[in-house]
Amino acid sequence: MARQSGRRVAAAVLEITLLVTRLVTPEVRRRGPKQLSLSHMRALGFLDANPDADLSAVADYVGLTLPSMSTLVDGLVRRALVTRLAAPHDRRRLRLRLTATGNKALRAGLAAAEAVLETRFSDLPPAERALVIRAMARLRPFL
Secondary structure, eight states: OOOOHHHHHOOOOHHHHHHHHHHHHHHHHSSSSTOOOHHHHHHHHHHHHHBBOOOHHHHHHHHHHHHHHHHHHHHHTTTSSSSEEEEETTTEEEEEEOHHHHHHHHHHHHHHHHHHHHHHHHTTTTTHOOOHHHHHHHGGGGG
16 A cells, blocks of 8 residues: 555656646746756756766766767857866866856746746645645655
8 A cells, every 4th residue: 555655656746747847848948048958957957056066967967868968068068158177186077067157047047937837826825835835845855
């Protein structure tokens, strides 16, 4: 019974994740920084939380292969959203860091995503909004 209950929770979380992604993606593209995909946003968000990460760490987080992540980062570097720095003890190893422009783009993309979700949830009664917030807080340590 517990296993089935765990599967139901997993299925519900995955379903909501996919629905939120489907809802937010077009709005991030429309209202956020031009030509930033969700993969770009995830990479920028990871670098915001993990300055000086290497390409492998970002690729693992975003879920891309190293060659695909390298191409994505090349684009972010060309747009001055990310900078590459040599590691102090191994100049062959590169660290990635969010620039001020990258931080601004990330914040704009997140604001676009939050705006569409805020609009969708605006009709929820306050008690149900509080329930959603508590549920998200409860799930956070497990993710």
